[in-house]
Amino acid sequence: MKTRIAVTPEIHFGKPCVAGTRIPVQNVLELVRDGLSFAEIVRDHYPDLEPEDVRACVQYAIDVVTAEDIHLAPTL
Secondary structure, eight states: OGGGEEOOTTSGGGOOEETTSOOBHHHHHHHHHTTOOHHHIIIIIOTTSOHHHHHHHHHHHHHHHHHOOOOOOOOO
């Protein structure tokens, strides 16, 4: 699944995109957030993608959040 997402400095300033396209992961995630099914995203917005590409975008977001370090300020 990791091969479906690419980060290339020359494409969208290094923002993660679906590999082989110029479709940013963020754009796909916004459609998921809006409640569109994977099939609708492919059919109505990005016919060059496959449902597995949409799934890879969601997994990418999960991986980023999982790897993120959270630093909480101490409470007084």
